[in-house]
Amino acid sequence: MKLEIIDMIDDGRCVAKYEGKTVFVDGGSVGEIIEAKKIKEKKNLIFATKTKTIQQSPHKQEPLCPHYYECDGCSMQDITYEKELEIKKNSVLNKLQRIAKLDVKDVDILTNAEYYYRNKVDLKVEKGQLGYYNRKTHNLTQISTCKIASKAINQMINWLENQDLNGVSEIKIRSNYNDEIQISMNYLSDEMLENLKSVESIVEIYAKNKNFDLIYRKKQFVDKIGDLSFIISPKSFFQVNKYNTSLLYDTAKQMMNAEANDRILDLYCGIGTTTMYIANGNNTIGVEVVKDAVKDANQNKKLNNLQSIQFIEEKSENVVGKLTKEHFDIILVDPPRKGMDEKVVDAIIKSTAKKLVYISCDPATLARDLKMLTENGFAVRDVKLVDMFAKTMHVETVALLSKLNTEHHLDIEIGEDELSEIDFSKDATYGEIKKYVLDKYGLKVSSLYIAQIKRKHGLIERENYNFSKKENQRVPNCPEEKEKAIEDALEHFGMI
Helix, strand or coil: CEEECCEECCCCCEEEEECCEEEEEECCCCCCEEEEEEEEECCCEEEEEEEEEEECCCCECCCCCCCCCCCCCCCCCCECHHHHHHHHHHHHHHHHHHCCCCCCCCCEEECCCCCCCECEEEEEEECCEEEEECCCCCCEEECCCCCCECHHHHHHHHHHHCCCCCCCCEEEEEECCCCCEEEEECCCCHHHHHHHHCCCCEEEEEECCCCCEEEEECCCCEEEECCEEEECCCCCCCCCECCCHHHHHHHHHHHHCCCCCCCEEEECCCCCHHHHHHCCCCCEEEEECCHHHHHHHHHHHHHCCCCCCEEEECCHHHHHHHHCCCCCCEEEECCCCCCCCHHHHHHHHHCCCCEEEEEECCHHHHHHHHHHHHCCCEEEEEEEEECCCCCCCCCEEEEEEEECCHHHCCCCCCCHHHHHCCCCCCCCCHHHHHHHHHHHHCCCCCHHHHHHHHHHCCCCCCCCCCCCCCCCCCCCCCCHHHHHHHHHHHHHCCCC
16 A cells, blocks of 8 residues: 555554545654555554655654664654654644544643653563563564663663673663662662662662562652652652653643642642642642652652641542542642543532643543533633653643633523622622622623623623524624723622
């Protein structure tokens, strides 16, 4: 089959069209014209593999990594970074539009680095050879370098290549802001342990078993985000991008725009990075299921002098219903790839929180959750992408949602007189707004005019809720003088 590659999907496979069917192709890059061999065919799908290049992609570039075509850890080193970011942006927009049904036309994508950004790698070893498993074949691809891993990790890879790795099958390496190393291995001979101790950059050594037993510590392994320091144990989650994590968290923090007295609930909080950096530790409760992460979080709040934070060791879905019976102004979530549990979504919908900040590593599950939230009283106010995983199809998304005053959204037709008697705002009734405008400006304004101005400012989303069913019914528009007076009233009552 002759195919033109038009897109990529999340697992790194390319997409083409052939005789009206969608084709998923192993190999190739966006813009390339290829010859492909059909592997399997279904009703509307064809699975194929590239056999040769007919015409190079206009976005083609030479991969930096010598193992790129054998190792499938990266899928986008052979196209320009500009095109990579475009593909990622379009992929997220597609999911937000198709799954969440959001009218989002564009999103910003932020980034600082293409290469040498990962602060953690999980390596496999077979017959003394070090590398990564191919996701499709599960065969080992031997490597001598990893161009997306930090330079400190690459130095460790080079060092390990010259060691006797017999008996070793798994190695986890973490690096920090100071290029110090935390290393975990599933087998440690006495000789290997002594050799590891002699490496100046290694500060912690663990046995990579169920408990990750600490074998050696020169000093505590600590990483930084901005001015905050974080103790990280091997089983705990920490964002992998050493350059873009502060960019991601700054984006979420700006969206949150928390006030000093806001009470914040941080679900899936890990070792407390989001709780302390984004939420500032203000009146905050963090929830995390991993025992080691909660232990780290409690150490980290002491390390950063944020003792007022409370951390709860439990699944978010098991405690969120009880917690949200209390008042929280803002909820912050950074769930795993599977997204939020339905119990969590339901509790957020029922909560008093006026804002939700959602950090996601999977735009499909994010879109699924946003659909449920927007169908139940929330509106998406902002979405931004941060490229935490350059050279792969993965990307991090930050979304800001705010809760609408659900009293505004009526599914019945009512007249203007009835409308004036209903309190559509938790802050001010229509009667209070009318009185404010009359007292200050000497103007009488109708409920219809108030509704029009509230709709203009996003306080009423539903169109035509109080319109007559008569055809060609004329609806008067609010005069400019009264519009300004109503806007002043809405500002006075803190509604805009």
